[in-house]
Amino acid sequence: MVATDNLQKTPEEAKLNLAAYLKERQKLCNTALDQSIPVVYPEKIYESMRYSLLAGGKRIRPILCLAACEMMGGTIDMAMPTACALEMIHTMSLIHDDLPAMDNDDYRRGKLTNHKVYGENIAILAGDGLLALAFEFPATQTPANVPHERVLQVIARLGKALGAAGLVGGQVVDLDSEGKLDISLETLNFIHNHKTAALLEASVVCGGLLAGASSEDIQRLTRYAQSIGLAFQIIDDILDITATLEQLGKTAGKDLTAKKVTYPSLWGIEESRSKATQLVEAACAELAPFGEKALPLQAIAHYIVSRNH
Numbered sequence: 001m002v003a004t005d006n007l008q009k010t011p012e013e014a015k016l017n018l019a020a021y022l023k024e025r026q027k028l029c030n031t032a033l034d035q036s037i038p039v040v041y042p043e044k045i046y047e048s049m050r051y052s053l054l055a056g057g058k059r060i061r062p063i064l065c066l067a068a069c070e071m072m073g074g075t076i077d078m079a080m081p082t083a084c085a086l087e088m089i090h091t092m093s094l095i096h097d098d099l100p101a102m103d104n105d106d107y108r109r110g111k112l113t114n115h116k117v118y119g120e121n122i123a124i125l126a127g128d129g130l131l132a133l134a135f136e137f138p139a140t141q142t143p144a145n146v147p148h149e150r151v152l153q154v155i156a157r158l159g160k161a162l163g164a165a166g167l168v169g170g171q172v173v174d175l176d177s178e179g180k181l182d183i184s185l186e187t188l189n190f191i192h193n194h195k196t197a198a199l200l201e202a203s204v205v206c207g208g209l210l211a212g213a214s215s216e217d218i219q220r221l222t223r224y225a226q227s228i229g230l231a232f233q234i235i236d237d238i239l240d241i242t243a244t245l246e247q248l249g250k251t252a253g254k255d256l257t258a259k260k261v262t263y264p265s266l267w268g269i270e271e272s273r274s275k276a277t278q279l280v281e282a283a284c285a286e287l288a289p290f291g292e293k294a295l296p297l298q299a300i301a302h303y304i305v306s307r308n309h
C-alpha cells in the first residue's frame with residue numbers, strides 16, 4: 001500500500017477512522033432510541049413518535065454528547081439517556097418544523113413527513129410526546145454513578161436550549177424573516193445561533209456536565225460548540241442549494257422558494273463555505289489543550305463542513 005492513504009484527510013481523520021467511529025456510535029444511539037419507546041395503548045401515538053425518531057438521521061447531537069462526556073473522562077453509559085433526549089428534542093423540532101403551519105414539507109429523512117402519514121393532529125402530539133420524554137428519560141434513566149446535581153444541570157440546560165431563549169426563539173425569527181430581503185447579518189446570525197446552534201451547544205455541554213467537567217472546560221466546550229453550530233447551519237443552507245432530494249432526504253431548494261435570506265444568498269456558496277471552514281478551524285483550536293482526547297470532537301467538526309447530507 002502506498003503512503004497516499006492520508007491525502008485529503010484532516011489531521012484528526014488520519015489518526016481516527018471517522019466513518020467507522022460515526023457508524024458505531026450511530027448504531028449505539030439507534031439501539032438506545034429503539035428501546036426508549038415501547039409501543040403500548042394508544043399505539044398510534046407511540047408508532048408516530050417512533051416513525052420519526054427511528055427514521056435515520058445522522059445522530060450528530062447524541063454523538064457530540066457522548067464524545068464530550070468521554071473527552072472529559074466520563075463514559076458512554078453516563079451520557080446515553082441525555083444523548084437520546086437530545087435526539088428526541090431534535091426530532092420533535094423537525095416534526096413541528098415540517099408542519100403546514102411552519103415549513104410545510106412532505107419529506108424528511110428520506111420518508112414522508114410525520115403529518116403526511118399520521119395527520120397534523122397526531123404529528124403535533126407526537127412532537128409533544130417526544131418533548132416530554134426528553135425530560136423524563138435523562139431524569140429517570142441516568143445511571144446512579146452520575147451525581148443528581150449533574151442531571152439537574154442537564155435538565156435545566158435542555159430546557160434553556162429548547163425554549164424561547166433558544167431553538168423556539170430562533171424558529172420565531174426565522175418565520176418572521178421569510179420573504180424579507182433586507183434581513184441583516186445580525187438577524188441571520190441570531191436565527192442560526194438560536195434555531196440550530198443552541199441545541200448543538202447543549203449537546204456538547206451536557207456531555208461535559210455529566211462527566212463533571214470544570215467550569216473552565218465547560219466554557220471551552222461552549223466556544224467549540226458555538227462555532228460548529230453556526231458552521232452547521234451555513235452548510236445546511238449551502239446543501240439546500242447544491243444537494244438533491246435523494247441526498248438530503250428532504251426537499252431541496254426550499255430557501256429560495258420561501259424567499260429566505262441565508263449565508264449563501266448574501267455571500268455566495270464559496271465564501272460561505274470558507275466562513276464555515278474558518279469556524280471549524282477555530283472550534284478545533286479551542287480543544288487543543290485536551291490533546292489526543294479531543295480527536296473525535298475535532299474530526300466531527302470537520303465532518304460538519306464536509307458532509308453532503
Ligand SMILES: C=C(C)CCOP(=O)(O)OP(=O)(O)O
Pocket residue numbers: 056057058059060090109195196233236309
Ligand atoms: C437543524 C437543522 C438544520 C435541521 C436538520 O438537522 P440534521 O441535518 O442534523 O438532520 P438529521 O441528520 O438529524 O436528519
Ligand SMILES: [Mg+2]
Pocket residue numbers: 097102103174
Ligand atoms: Mg424551518
Ligand SMILES: [Mg+2]
Pocket residue numbers: 097098103105
Ligand atoms: Mg424546514
